[in-house]
Amino acid sequence: MKIALALVVFLSLAALSACNRSSPAKETSEPASITFAPAVPAPITRTKPAHVVVDLSLSEEERPLADGVTYEFWSYNGHTPGPFIRLRVGDTFEVRLDNSKGKLTHTVDFHAVTGPGGGAGALMTNPGEKSSATFRALNPGLFIYHCAAPPIPAHIANGLYGLVLVEPEKGLPKVDREYYIMQSEFYTEQEIGTSGVATFSSTKGYLEKPEYVVFNGHAQALTGKGSLKAKVGETVRLYVGNIGPNLVSSFHVIGEIFDTVYNEGSLASPQSGVQTTLIPSGGAAIVDFKVQVPGDYVLVDHSIFRIDRGAVGILSATGDEAPSVFHSEKLASAGSGH
C-alpha cells in the first residue's frame, strides 16, 4: 500500500515537472514600440524578455523627395525610412508582413536576426498575401532592416529600410532626447532638382552616382520645420543608420564633438571624443553629445558635396549663452549697436 502511494506521488510529481518543462515561464506578448523618423520610442522599462509583435505593411506610392519633386517610394508602413522598432535583448519578435496592398513581392532582412537571410526567405511575400515569422533578438545593438526581394538593389534604393534598436538588459544610459536619422541615396533618371516625378535609374545605381543623398527620405528633411530641437544642458542621442545603397557616410555634427559613439551600432566598446564617425552602407551608429552652447548645429555627411544633394539637417539649441565655452566679439559689438 505504501509502495502504491509512493508511486502515485512520484507519478504526480513527474507529470507536474513535465508540465513545467512544456510551458516555460510565460513571456508577455505586446505590440512593438514603433515610431516614425525622427521620433524614437521611449526606453523599455520591463526587466524581462517579452514576445513582441511587429506589424509591417507594404506600399508603393508617390511622395515628395525634394521641393517640387516626387518619387514612387516603396515603403514599410507608408514611410521612408520605415518605423524605428525598439526591442530588448532576449525578446522574441513576431513579424507580421502585410503585402495585401502592394504591387510587388517584398520581404525583410533584419540585421538583428540570427538565421538565414535575416528572415528574408521566411518573409518573402507576394502581392495580395501576408506572412509571419518569429525571431529572437540575441544581440544588443542598433541594426538596419531592409527589403531583400530581387532585384535587391532596386528594393533598397526605392525606400524599403529602417532601424531596430535591441537594448541591452540594463538599457542604455539615460539621455534627455533621442532622434532617429537614416541616410540614403536616390538614383533618378532626372538631374537633381528637376521638378515633377523623378524615376529610378538602375544605371546611376550601378555607377554609384546618386542625384540625391538625404536624411529621412527627403532632401533637407531636418531643416526648417523639420529641425531637431534641444536645450542647453541636455544630452542628445542620435540613432543614425546608413542604408546606402552604395555610399559610406562620414557623419558629423558641425560645432559638436560626440561625447560617446557606439560605432557600427555595437554597444560593446563605445568611443569618446569623436569628431566624425564612419557609418558603412548597411550599418548604423549611436552618437551622444551634451549641448553646451545655444545655436544651430548642422548635421552632415562630411563628404561635404552631399549637402548640396540634400544630406543636411539642423539641431536647434535654445538656452543661456555660455561665454566661457564660446564667446563672439562680433555678436557682442552688434548687440551694443556699434
Ligand SMILES: [Cu+2]
Ligand atoms: Cu521589396
